[in-house]
Amino acid sequence: MSSRVTLADVARRAGVSRTAASFVLSGRTDMRIASATRERVLAAADELGYRPNLTARGLRTNVTGTIGLISDTIATTPYAGEVIKGAADTAFKHDRLIFVAETSGDPNVERDLLQEMLDRQVDAFLYAAMFTQSRQPPELLRGYPVVLLNCVAESFDAPTVLPDETEAGATAARALLDAGHIERIHVIGGRHDTTETPGGVVAGRERMAGINAALAKVGTAPASVTECVWHAPKYGYRAVSELLGHARPSALICFNDRLAFGAYQALHDHGLRVPDDVSVVSFDDSDLASWLRPALSSVALPHYELGTTAVTLLVENRREPGQVRVPMPLRARASIGPPATT
Amino acid sequence: MTPFRVTLADVARRAGVSRTTASFVLSGRTDMRISPDAQRRVNAAAAELGYRPNQTARSLRTQVTRTIGMISDTIATTQFAGEVIHGALDTALERGYLLLVAETSGDPIAEKKLVDEMLDRQVDAVVYAMMFTKPGCPPDALSELPVVVLNGIDDFDGPRILPDELGGGRTAARALVDAGHHDDIYAIGGRHRTTDTPDGVYAGRLRMRGVDEVLADAGTAIAGSYECAWEPEHGYEGVASLLDEGHRPKALVCLNDRLALGAYQALEERGLRVPEDVSVVSFDDSDLASWLRPTLTSVALPHYELGKTAVATLLDGTSGRRLITVPMPLRPRDSIRTVSA
Numbered sequence: 001m002s003s004r005v006t007l008a009d010v011a012r013r014a015g016v017s018r019t020a021a022s023f024v025l026s027g028r029t030d031m032r033i034a035s036a037t038r039e040r041v042l043a044a045a046d047e048l049g050y051r052p053n054l055t056a057r058g059l060r061t062n063v064t065g066t067i068g069l070i071s072d073t074i075a076t077t078p079y080a081g082e083v084i085k086g087a088a089d090t091a092f093k094h095d096r097l098i099f100v101a102e103t104s105g106d107p108n109v110e111r112d113l114l115q116e117m118l119d120r121q122v123d124a125f126l127y128a129a130m131f132t133q134s135r136q137p138p139e140l141l142r143g144y145p146v147v148l149l150n151c152v153a154e155s156f157d158a159p160t161v162l163p164d165e166t167e168a169g170a171t172a173a174r175a176l177l178d179a180g181h182i183e184r185i186h187v188i189g190g191r192h193d194t195t196e197t198p199g200g201v202v203a204g205r206e207r208m209a210g211i212n213a214a215l216a217k218v219g220t221a222p223a224s225v226t227e228c229v230w231h232a233p234k235y236g237y238r239a240v241s242e243l244l245g246h247a248r249p250s251a252l253i254c255f256n257d258r259l260a261f262g263a264y265q266a267l268h269d270h271g272l273r274v275p276d277d278v279s280v281v282s283f284d285d286s287d288l289a290s291w292l293r294p295a296l297s298s299v300a301l302p303h304y305e306l307g308t309t310a311v312t313l314l315v316e317n318r319r320e321p322g323q324v325r326v327p328m329p330l331r332a333r334a335s336i337g338p339p340a341t342t
Numbered sequence: 343m344t345p346f347r348v349t350l351a352d353v354a355r356r357a358g359v360s361r362t363t364a365s366f367v368l369s370g371r372t373d374m375r376i377s378p379d380a381q382r383r384v385n386a387a388a389a390e391l392g393y394r395p396n397q398t399a400r401s402l403r404t405q406v407t408r409t410i411g412m413i414s415d416t417i418a419t420t421q422f423a424g425e426v427i428h429g430a431l432d433t434a435l436e437r438g439y440l441l442l443v444a445e446t447s448g449d450p451i452a453e454k455k456l457v458d459e460m461l462d463r464q465v466d467a468v469v470y471a472m473m474f475t476k477p478g479c480p481p482d483a484l485s486e487l488p489v490v491v492l493n494g495i496d497d498f499d500g501p502r503i504l505p506d507e508l509g510g511g512r513t514a515a516r517a518l519v520d521a522g523h524h525d526d527i528y529a530i531g532g533r534h535r536t537t538d539t540p541d542g543v544y545a546g547r548l549r550m551r552g553v554d555e556v557l558a559d560a561g562t563a564i565a566g567s568y569e570c571a572w573e574p575e576h577g578y579e580g581v582a583s584l585l586d587e588g589h590r591p592k593a594l595v596c597l598n599d600r601l602a603l604g605a606y607q608a609l610e611e612r613g614l615r616v617p618e619d620v621s622v623v624s625f626d627d628s629d630l631a632s633w634l635r636p637t638l639t640s641v642a643l644p645h646y647e648l649g650k651t652a653v654a655t656l657l658d659g660t661s662g663r664r665l666i667t668v669p670m671p672l673r674p675r676d677s678i679r680t681v682s683a
Contacts, residue, residue, distance in 0.1 A: 051458060051461070051462055064463065065459075065462075065463075066442070066463065080424055081423050081424055084427075084443065085445060088443065088444055088445055089445075092444065092452070092455075092456065092459075095459065097442050097444060097456075097459050097460065097463065098442070098443060098444070099409075099440055099441065099442055099443075100427065100431070100441060100442075100443040101431060101435075101440065101441070102428065102431055109435075112435070113435065113440075115394065116435075116438070116440050117440065118394075119394055120407065120408075120409065120440065232632070232633065233633045234633075237635070258633065261633060265635050268610065291573075291574040291600065291603055291604075293578070293607050
């Protein structure tokens with residue numbers, strides 16, 4: 001089928017047996033081989049451009065040098081690409097490749113995909129959610145090297161890589177405090193406490209806790225928290241439009257850049273300018289943040305670093321359960337100013 | 343280290359047949375006579391034990407690993423790439439294939455190493471993808487595998503898959519003409535003629551050709567084209583400078599949604615309303631199109647379909663030099679005003 005150089009070719013060129021060539025190339029030391037022979041084999045392999053057949057090696061050693069990335073959804077978030085890139089770059093540095101699979105959150109699809117990966121003897125798994133949430137990895141994964149990415153699992157012992165959402169909340173609040181805001185700070189998005197996610201989502205709860213703690217430290221608190229879904233600007237637009245009907249905010253903390261985009265639209269409709277009249281800080285640092293006018297100060301979700309950190313744990317074969325928190329830095333732009341004088 | 347796996351030997355033992363017999367039954371081979379009773383026993387044993395064939399072992403024998411490699415120049419920097427991967431994944435999985443995904447960042451050395459790594463794992467076929475239409479050809483190392491090229495505009499001795507940019511350009515212009523627009527139609531972004539790309543880019547040239555054709559058929563032409571890179575700031579600058587120079591556009595053809603965002607910002611600053619004062623049509627149909635107020639009518643880049651078509655073409659085994667174009671449909675929203683004659 002292809003003109004791939006085989007072990008037999010190398011042995012022939014070096015004038016040694018196939019067994020001897022195999023021992024030299026796999027680095028085994030349990031057979032005595034003359035150093036001249038060893039050199040001939042290595043030279044022949046080099047000249048012919050020999051590369052080991054990993055499929056065959058996988059049968060013998062149970063190691064195929066592949067990592068499976070199983071995620072709920074790749075396509076619907078523009079950030080997922082960065083997670084995959086971080087994971088793929090790091091894997092590649094360690095001579096591993098990544099199988100990428102997405103389940104759309106369907107447990108049947110998840111089981112099939114996982115089975116397909118096990119059939120191909122994937123060595124290790126990244127089990128990922130595209131935003132921080134509680135998830136239960138499938139039972140099939142038990143016993144394999146697994147790192148959980150962006151999700152919290154109650155009864156599954158594995159290292160878990162998460163963004164430091166609590167500290168991110170504090171960072172956003174401090175950015176406003178540092179600019180002189182102390183009262184009339186309103187929150188848009190909140191814990192994401194909605195019909196579908198009663199009590200909110202992990203990212204929402206943790207960011208809220210960070211915000212409350214940072215504000216409490218200086219004796220203040222959010223003037224209001226509007227709970228809503230985060231996935232489209234229209235929810236931010238609606239929340240801020242309603243808010244402006246009865247309040248005059250000094251600053252808004254929007255729980256992602258899309259909500260902030262909607263907030264900008266509502267403020268504009270009311271003739272209010274960012275940051276002259278109202279300051280805005282946000283989370284995600286997506287492309288949108290730099291596209292808005294004025295550009296949006298946003299606390300970055302470290303997608304690339306989440307991918308690199310998770311694969312590093314797998315490659316180092318770190319199996320002990322526990323959370324690794326990846327920092328979320330503030331990307332300061334032009335949406336925060338001193339409080340407007342009223 | 344890894345959990346217990348049911349082997350062919352386990353199935354044979356449970357069914358009370360030889361390993362060879364079990365193997366013949368489970369692989370569907372018919373070149374050995376096996377009694378229906380033995381066949382039934384083997385299948386029942388396999389089902390009871392939850393036996394699954396070891397693809398790694400099977401691939402050594404059949405030379406088929408049921409894996410497809412997807413080698414892309416860049417995954418992360420475009421927000422649409424996810425949809426391409428999604429379409430490819432769905433189609434692969436439907437047929438029992440998995441996708442190895444890797445990105446080269448356009449670096450030939452990284453690409454060579456990646457290709458080797460994929461060949462080491464005996465991928466059956468490769469999607470060689472670029473995340474937007476541009477020149478590029480798969481490396482020679484891939485010449486012995488089935489390969490499709492996605493978004494590549496260079497000639498290639500195999501299937502190439504591209505969005506129908508020319509048709510997309512026609513569709514955008516037709517949306518304006520059908521709404522009664524005739525004069526004062528400006529293009530923002532144009533062919534993407536910049537210092538780095540003095541001849542423009544493929545998508546820009548074809549989209550503009552389609553726009554020009556349809557307007558000519560309607561007895562009119564573009565009133566002006568602002569040539570620039572395709573990011574929001576350029577759309578903003580383009581529209582701001584048009585207005586400052588005294589142009590009064592009735593409609594804008596923005597060459598992508600990011601340019602349209604910039605156009606909206608410039609129009610808003612000058613108190614002009616979309617679509618009452620200025621209609622806007624765009625390309626991409628990214629998330630932005632539905633996020634803008636009013637929502638933006640945009641000609642969709644069919645990312646999901648591109649990924650799907652690439653994998654389907656590979657698995658259908660049709661090879662040979664040819665070009666497959668994927669249609670770019672209009673997603674009508676609220677940014678075009680109907681003008682009465």
